[in-house]
Amino acid sequence: MFDPVIAPSGTLLGLLQRGRGDGTLHALTAPRAEALAALNHCVLRDPRHDWQVENRSLYYARLYLDLSGELDEIERHLFDAEDVLDTDESRTGLALAVLGHLASYGRLDALALLRRYAAVGTNWAWALDELALRDDDAGLRALAAPVLARFPADAEGEAELAAAVRDAFEPRPWRLWAEDPRESIGTRVRGAQETGSFDRWQRQMRPTGPRPGWSVQAVFDWAQQGLERGALLHVPAARCLTAVAGPEDRPEIVEAARSGGDGARCTALRYLTDSNDPDALDLVEGAVATGSAVVVEAALDAFERMRSVAAVDRARGWAHRPDPLGAAAGRMLACRGGAQDSELVLGALREAVRGEGPDAPTLWTLVDGTGRLGIACAAPVLRHIYRETASSHLRGRAARALAATDPSFAAGFAVECLWDCEEFTREVAARHAETGDARVVDQLRRLAADPAEEAEVQTAVRSRIGPDMPAV
Numbered sequence: 001m002f003d004p005v006i007a008p009s010g011t012l013l014g015l016l017q018r019g020r021g022d023g024t025l026h027a028l029t030a031p032r033a034e035a036l037a038a039l040n041h042c043v044l045r046d047p048r049h050d051w052q053v054e055n056r057s058l059y060y061a062r063l064y065l066d067l068s069g070e071l072d073e074i075e076r077h078l079f080d081a082e083d084v085l086d087t088d089e090s091r092t093g094l095a096l097a098v099l100g101h102l103a104s105y106g107r108l109d110a111l112a113l114l115r116r117y118a119a120v121g122t123n124w125a126w127a128l129d130e131l132a133l134r135d136d137d138a139g140l141r142a143l144a145a146p147v148l149a150r151f152p153a154d155a156e157g158e159a160e161l162a163a164a165v166r167d168a169f170e171p172r173p174w175r176l177w178a179e180d181p182r183e184s185i186g187t188r189v190r191g192a193q194e195t196g197s198f199d200r201w202q203r204q205m206r207p208t209g210p211r212p213g214w215s216v217q218a219v220f221d222w223a224q225q226g227l228e229r230g231a232l233l234h235v236p237a238a239r240c241l242t243a244v245a246g247p248e249d250r251p252e253i254v255e256a257a258r259s260g261g262d263g264a265r266c267t268a269l270r271y272l273t274d275s276n277d278p279d280a281l282d283l284v285e286g287a288v289a290t291g292s293a294v295v296v297e298a299a300l301d302a303f304e305r306m307r308s309v310a311a312v313d314r315a316r317g318w319a320h321r322p323d324p325l326g327a328a329a330g331r332m333l334a335c336r337g338g339a340q341d342s343e344l345v346l347g348a349l350r351e352a353v354r355g356e357g358p359d360a361p362t363l364w365t366l367v368d369g370t371g372r373l374g375i376a377c378a379a380p381v382l383r384h385i386y387r388e389t390a391s392s393h394l395r396g397r398a399a400r401a402l403a404a405t406d407p408s409f410a411a412g413f414a415v416e417c418l419w420d421c422e423e424f425t426r427e428v429a430a431r432h433a434e435t436g437d438a439r440v441v442d443q444l445r446r447l448a449a450d451p452a453e454e455a456e457v458q459t460a461v462r463s464r465i466g467p468d469m470p471a472v
Helices: 012-018 021-029 031-045 056-065 072-078 095-104 107-120 124-134 137-141 146-147 157-169 170-179 183-205 216-228 235-246 247-259 262-273 280-290 294-306 309-318 324-336 340-355 363-373 374-386 394-407 415-417 423-432 440-447 455-460
Strands: none
Touching: 012 021, 012 031, 021 031, 021 056, 021 415, 031 056, 031 072, 031 095, 056 095, 072 095, 072 107, 095 107, 095 124, 095 157, 095 183, 095 374, 107 124, 107 146, 124 137, 124 170, 124 455, 137 170, 146 170, 146 183, 157 183, 183 363, 216 235, 216 247, 216 262, 235 262, 247 262, 247 280, 262 280, 262 294, 280 294, 280 309, 294 324, 309 324, 324 340, 324 363, 340 363, 340 374, 363 374, 374 394, 394 423, 423 440, 423 455, 440 455
């Protein structure tokens, strides 16, 4: 899936793509046709850079409800011929998740679309998972025949069926179908369940990792073999070294960290930093200077995990470096530095925004650190990140940092955060939003009464509702 094109943050489409609360507020005051067009654009062209962790479905579903939006565009998207040509679940996953939330709100048209797509669509497993949470037993039982018809009654088909049952995210439909008296349904599903259980048992009985009695070199070889086949195993390999290495093995491990192959070098660096070896920091610096990209990344990650006073002191010396080690040092200080490091953390934050923009991965840690250290003069940079980032997770972190650094947050961004797509951001808003705004009071009441809202958000909301603000 290609990276989505995100519209400017000042446009209705850009706000909705980002999942910002202002997107909902602007959509409700815009011409209905314009708002629905922007909403459909987002749902049919998933705007998330990481669709597996960022939330949008409940946000968009609530806006469909507020706009009394029709589902014609979603229907055309789901049943388009492209559904057969493009089988990537990210093409239809967001639309199906939105339909799932709408079904939970009582939209029967959404429930009907999910049932129909589960019967004939390519991404049927996702639709079935949505139905498993919302449909009744009769609706799910009616899908048994069309779903099982996807699997031919031969050895290959039965193997595929067993894998589908074994890997199902929501087991409820399969459990219902296993009780079906028909041989073509119940017998097949029960057989697939047994095969899946046997497959799991076999995998557990055939471990491929390190075994008792391995030497340090055997662990290094295992890590290298994994790297050669595209699997990064240095983290589990470092844990294995903890079990097999003794004091007499330290020279071999230090030498591997200095000049070994990539797999051994990554493993040794991780092991030595985790054990706070006295040479670990020098070896990290050397790895960043001479190592491959894989080694550099492993060295930086290992360094940022360190919690010793020596590591923080070294970070203060490295923070001015214009290279990845300097950036890692800034993140180290953001996580573990003290008030005396505020200028270094603020400098790293500004440099990251200037050099890499408001979506730089390094900003996640720096934004958290800015809030942790309470760097008040960072508020303008944090507000810029909040407005411009396409990552709803990073925006939520910026909101939390603003709550700790910006006195205007409660009457400003906290208000729109009550409508944000991320539950964590709504929770921050519920704890801080100024209740003098009538919109805040109304939205707090709505969140308190919404069964789809997360428990943490409702807890925060109820902590703000007093005798003068009765819950509905």
